Every structure is written in C-alpha cells, then in structure tokens.
Amino acid sequence: MPEPVLIDGQWRDAKASGTFRAVNPRTTQDIPGDYPISSWDDLDAMLNAAVQAYRVMRLLPAETLAAFLDLYASKIEANIEKLAEVADEETALGKSPRFMNGEIPRTINQLQQAAAAARDGSWSSPTIDTGSGLRSMLRPLGVVCVFGPNNFPFAYNGVAGGDFASAIAAGNPVIAKGHPSHPKTSQMLAELAFEAVKETDGMPHAAVQFFQRSSRDDGAKLMADHRNAALGFTGSRPAGMALKKACDDNGKLAYLEMSSINPVVLLPGALEEKVDEIVEQFIGSVLLGCGQFCTNPGLVIGLKGSGIDTFIAKVSEQFNAKAGGTLLNEAGQKSLSQGIEAIKSVGATCVTEGKAGEGFSVPNTLLKIEGSKFLSDPEKVQTEAFGNSSLVVIADDIDQLLAVVRTLEGNLTGCVYSATDGSDDEAYSTIEPDLADRVGRLLNDKMPTGVAVVSAQNHGGPYPATGHPGFTAVGFPPALRRFAKLTSYDNVREGRLPELLQDTNPGSAWRWVDGAYTQADVGAAVG
C-alpha cells in the first residue's frame, strides 16, 4: 500500500489514481516508498473538512493559533537530525550546513515569528474611527491551499513554510500539497504538524490537511472550487500560471512566487574597485544550493570594457574548476539545459567548459551576450535557467544598459554594485528608478541570495515574479496580510466586536485610532 494522506483529522489511504517514488538525485535511483497521487475524491473530502475547520478557526483566540505554531516548531526542532537526513537523501542539498544550520532553523524561526505576529495582532491593521462608529480590521479569509516548491523542502514547504505559517497565523485552515521531489520529508512534517494540532486545545483537527500530489486538472479544480478561498504557491511559472488562471477565473486569490532571474548590474567603478570581491560574492550566490534559489543571480548586466571582461574571465575560471553540483531532480536538469539552449538561441555564447558532477547535474555555465542582441528578443533571453548558470549582458553604453533594464520582466530582486568614490553615482541615478520598478527588493553592493526573515523584507515583486506586487511571502507580520479579508464594523455593538476592535486593547497591538497609531485603549487619557 502507498503511504497515507491526512484528511479530516485522519491519516488514511488515499483514493489514488496512481503512485510515485522519490528519487535520490545523487544516485538517480528510486528511494523505496510509494506515495499516492490523490484523485478528486481526496481533494473534495479535504475541502469539506476544511470548511468545517474554518468555521471553528475564525472564532479562535489568536493564542490558540500561536500555541499550535510554537508547538509545531518545537516538534521540528526535536526531530531536526532525522528530518535533515531524509531531506538530504531526497534533495542532495546537504544535511549540514544547509538543513541543520540553515533551512530548518529558519523554518522553526518562521513558525515562531508567525506565532508572535498572531499573538500581537498588529498585523491585522485594527483601525478605529470613533467619530463615525466605524472600526475595521483584517479577518481570516477561508480555506487556503499551499503548494510548496522543490527547492526548499522546509522553509517553503506547503505544510511547514512561510505561506503555511502565515495562513494559519491569520486564522485559516490549510490544505497543503507536498512536492514529488521530497515526499517523505513533507510527510514527516505533516505528521509533526498533525501531532501539534491534536495537542493544541481548541484547534480543529482538519486545520491542517495534507496530500502529496494530484493531476494538474484536479489541482485547477481545487483552485476553482467555491469552498477554496486562496492559494499560496511557490514553484515553476507554467504550474503557477495554470493555477493562477483557475483562481482568477473564479475570483480566488492567488499569491504566487513563480520565477525570477534577479538582475545584477555591475557598474564600471565598482569593478575597478573590487572585482575579486564581487567575483567571490557572485560565485557564492550563483552556485549555492547548485543555484536552485528563487533569488539566484541569473542575469549580470555590465558596460563594455575591461572591468566586465575581467569579471567574466575570473568567474569562468572558477566555474570551470569545479564540477557542477547535483540538481534536485531529472526535470530540473532538463529544464536547466533547455533554458541555457533558449538563451543561446538568441545569440548568447557559452564562455565556460566545465564538467557535470554527480547524479542529476549540468556543468557550471556562464553565458554572455551583447546588449544589442539581448534587445533583439528580450523575452526569450530572459528565460529562467534555474540552477548553476548565469548570463552576462554587455551593454555598449549607459543608454543601452537602461534600455536593457526597461525590457526586464518583474523580478524578486535587482542589485547594483557601484563605486564608493561617487564615479558610478550618475549611472546609478539613471537606472535606479526603472530597476526598482521591476523588482521586489533592490540591493546595493550585495548579492540577492539569503532572504532575511524580517518585517522590512519583500520576497515578492511585479508580475511574473509573483501575482501581486503589493505583498511579501517572507517577513512577519506583513506576510500574514495576504490571507485575510478586510471587514469594517459599522455601528456594531461593543460586545459584538472582535476583541481587537473593542475600546479596551486586549494586549499591546498597535491600532490606528482617529488618525494615529497607538497601543492605548480608546478613550484613554494621552500621557
């Protein structure tokens, strides 16, 4: 029998239309253990149970949600070693430092930060206008589906990552989908989550449900269903676009993080000042995790001259010196190779000649292209080549560099390296507004990988990097705001208001009262 799925408070056999196995990316061999591809019957049952769970959750005190998140975090912490081992076998990303010292601690921290945000309540923008009798705040939204990606088995996992934590903290039940690249990791997390649900007084057992996989059609049907409210998605653009369409056509919210090539502009003065440092930072960023980061610098833009030539030569040397890392799976290997070919077809040439490494692997690849060729088919040349690959665009002058920037699609990040002596400042001013418009996060003198989980983070950006440029998927409290609806209470009797909107502030939430933020009670004397 295949492994079970978590539906309506029970681990039960899936009504499966088929099964699949995880593959060890290092050996390219199957890992024992069959996982179910759920049929619509499973999804339908989850939707029904989630609606019931929502009716309980929308009335729960925030403390209950927070207690669950904290307990779940502690269970992950208690099982960190086992989780890291299983995930490493499924992904080849490395037990340590990647999982033990990086991603799992971050995941635990995210759950705890989401718990703290839920307890605090400021995330929900409580707003009180005493003159009109109107009070408003963000309230839970409904059933949220969370689909995680292949490249972060913990921090973005559908049943443990930032979207999961945000949706729960905002008061919504989650229907989580695993990822076929790491089914056992996801299942272990779902088991821990469900244990925590059962041990948290008041949490409905269907607050967290979990399945491994479905057909694409059933996935779209799940989005379109009237019982669903929203999607949190991290993954490939084709998969994201299909789900987005099903959501859009039926008035469901789709928060997606789809693709990004994360342009890095290297201005001449910066290259002159510190090319070795930039090369080192670039290599670290582009090869980390075999380049399988949403914020991987896939596009470098420079001006014709010796600076960029030196950069290319030094990077090529280091790329050639190392075999390519192991990619997550065969699909990733194929997609990376195809992406490189698509970029070449526009006129880019490959300047590296390294070797592939163990298992699913592609040689470290550096491409270069002239600005004019880039501009001849800017859409195709921006194909995401997800992995250990990057493209350098060499512009003739600052006008052409600006023209390149103006053809960029929406991205998660954009960086500019500039000199400290002011020699690049004019160029910076020329390109900054258009670059900033096209990215969620603008960096100076720093590579984009590494996403700090802080409130000023924006892991988001203009379409097609995401589906809505006003929201971030990382950083609390803002990430909670995605999975909520605004409700205004007009002339509603005091005792019937949500606690956070009553005259007495139940805790220390910041509330916008008559035009200013305050933690005080309504009517309290101002000190």
Place this chain on the structure above:
Amino acid sequence: MPEPVLIDGQWRDAKASGTFRAVNPRTTQDIPGDYPISSWDDLDAMLNAAVQAYRVMRLLPAETLAAFLDLYASKIEANIEKLAEVADEETALGKSPRFMNGEIPRTINQLQQAAAAARDGSWSSPTIDTGSGLRSMLRPLGVVCVFGPNNFPFAYNGVAGGDFASAIAAGNPVIAKGHPSHPKTSQMLAELAFEAVKETDGMPHAAVQFFQRSSRDDGAKLMADHRNAALGFTGSRPAGMALKKACDDNGKLAYLEMSSINPVVLLPGALEEKVDEIVEQFIGSVLLGCGQFCTNPGLVIGLKGSGIDTFIAKVSEQFNAKAGGTLLNEAGQKSLSQGIEAIKSVGATCVTEGKAGEGFSVPNTLLKIEGSKFLSDPEKVQTEAFGNSSLVVIADDIDQLLAVVRTLEGNLTGCVYSATDGSDDEAYSTIEPDLADRVGRLLNDKMPTGVAVVSAQNHGGPYPATGHPGFTAVGFPPALRRFAKLTSYDNVREGRLPELLQDTNPGSAWRWVDGAYTQADVGAAVG
C-alpha cells in the same frame, strides 16, 4: 465636430470610431453635444504619454501630488453650481441636495483627504529593520486606468472620484474614462483637473488624461497592454468581469467594485421593538437616488411570523403610494426590469402595484420569496436588480435563515437588526460569522447606504462584489494602498533611499521601526 479628448497634455480631436450623446433621463431626449468613441489610436497615444508622465511622477515629492489634489478640489468647489446643474440634467439625481450638499462636497473632501494622506506618508507603510539593513515601503505602481460608473458622476468619476484621488496620491498617472450617462459632467471635471495640473509646478501634463468611451475590445486591449499597470473600476458585473479577465490574463491588477445586493437581516425581536423605524430607514435607503447605490439594500431576510408580515405590508403601502423615481438611463431601466423578472422566475412574487414615474422609470417594487424557494436557485435569485426594488426572503426558522446566508455571494455590506433586550442575541451569534465572511462592511441596526469617508471604512468585500477582499475603495489612507507596489531596500546607501526610509523622518509619518510604530527618527532617544 465632437467634443475633444485630453491626450498628452492637450485637448485634441479624438480619433473617433463614432460619437454618442447624453440623454436627459427625465425627458428621455438627447442632450445636444456629440462625444467621441475613441479608437485604439487614442488609447495607444495615452499609454505612451502616461508612461512618460509616470517616469516623472515616481520621483516627485508627495507635496507636489498633494498640491495638485488640493488645487483641483478648490476648482471643483468654485464651479459647484454649474457642475451640479449639468450633472442633474444628465442623471436626474437632483441638483440639491444630492449634488450641491452631498456628492460634490464629498468629492472635494476625498481629494483633500487623499492630499493629506500623500503629505503624511503613513499610507505607504514605511518599515525599517535596523539590524538587517532592510527598509521597505509602498511605492508608485505605474499607469493606472480608472473607469467610473453611471450612478456617481462625481464621487466615483474616473477623473475625480476616490480611485482617481487614490491613484494620483500614490504617485501614479491616470488614464480616466468618462461614462456615457454623463459625458459633459466628466469633461468639465477633466478640464478642471487639467487646469490644476498645469498650475502645479512639477506635475507632468500627462498625469491626467481623459477619454469618453471606447469599444469593449479596445477597453480590454488597454488593460492587457504592457504599459498599463492597474485598473480601478466601478460599474456593472459584465463590464467589470471582461476587464478583470483582460487584467488577470496579463498580470495587471484589477480593483473592481461590481455588484452587491447588500443583505439586511431583520430579526424578530427588532421588528417587534421598532418596525416603523425600520420601515422608515429601509424606505429611505432603498429609494434614495432611485435605489441606484452600490449599497442599496436589495435583499431583506426575515423569519416567518407577524413581524416580517407587518414589515412587508408597511413597506408595500409606502412603495405603492409613490411613483417610481427617474432612473439614470434606458439601459438601467431595462436591466432593472430584467433583474426583477429573473428573481420572479425562481418563485418570488411581487407584493407591490405602484406606478412608474417620469422618464426612465420602473414602479417601486417589493418582492417576496420563501426560504425554501430561495435555496432552490440561490444564484439566480441573487441577480442584482439595480434600482428601486428589493426582495424579502422569509425563512422558516433560524437554521434555514443561516442556510440562506451561507449561499450569499460576496457583498459590499450586510446588516443585522436585532432587539435591544437580548432576545435576538442567540440568532445574531448564529448568523454573524457567516454573514461577516461574505461582506466588506457589517452593520448593526442601520441601513447600508451612506458611505462615510473615514479610515475604518471598507467599501469593498469578497468576490464578486470586488476583485480582492483585502482592499477598500473608500477611506484614506487605506484606499491609496491599492495602487502601489512594495519595494524593499537591502543594504541601500542612506542617501539613495526614499526620504521616508532615511534615518531622519522627513515629516510626521508613522513608521514601523524594529517592531513598533513611531514618528521618531531612527536612532533617536526614546523619551
């Protein structure tokens, strides 16, 4: 020659595919004056000019945007009498009190509130995390198209209303579309807006552009265009859905306010306590402006019994005693009649027998239906009958009433009238969570018409009332947040940050600094 359009800082002849005239709804006769139906050439030219204007606007100090909005408001004030006359001829809504004492002062106030929000800056959520070097805020989005509705020639006008004010205050140029029901009113407003643009130092002349009308296909093409960023729309569901689809399919933001029947639940105790007062409030709300309000109470839900029977009898009497008011246009008259027929086809019966009034008019219409029949085709029976009409649903018991509530589509508002002696409290608790989930604004003991322009307002709600339940179209500062993108600045040098994110707070904006709201400078001693 037809009247001109405002493109790229000039009133010029449209490249028109045809013309149209306004119609006086009282006489049903054309009003002299031909207005152009713009071809794609006009829209294309506006998009090009708007992109150029955006490149200037995104760098403008907020003070410039605010000064423009204030100046424009003062110009409307100076022309209030003439505007009210023209709008009354085109809409029959009444020069006074409607326009002179209500809608135009509200419009002026909205522009001024948007100006104040722009100056203050708190709307943009400046967020500073000193430990990580990350700082974020909402920044301008790009070119915003605003399409206004037929029923508010000022407060929601594409070139003067809340969406217009919000988009400009957030730093975006607007391409505004008039409405064929009031072309002269819209043109006069666009003229005043453009005068104010020209008189405001620094505002690019294409910050405000204006056309009267286009084909539906060209409207969709405008949304889909890569130069467009977002739509602010108020109007009918079919028109809104077509534009939404064009936006969705191309990753553009669509903020829509489409349709709403605004359920009002009358609990038995409330009817016993004060049926006459409720009847009076209901009549005032449902017949005001001939019922042509987005928040018109089109659905009343009660429990079987003498209370609701008395309510129906008293309302019918008053409905019959007055002739129907004058509707905005022939399309509105036809659509209202069709809506009433759709509701009847599910089994509702008409309990009134009044007369139509002057011009485009339909008799005041009260329908009633049993709960079981409502539940037999809840979608069709929720057809919006926009105007002086309402449907009373009589549920057998509270369980059936809850079942009715659970079939409701997303609405702008939902009201509950309940007794003051506590006798309705159990019923209130039973239905409140599901009703609140389905509406943007929940009211107690109060009819929904009348939308206060305050920060705790939510003129929004779940789909299909709008396209996103997290945003409000009315109320400052929140309404500005729709037309903005989040940008995070990572390690960006101090002097390159937007002023609002620099250590020194340039004014008195509230900023979220290291986990708390403050108006202080970063690093300032805490008192």
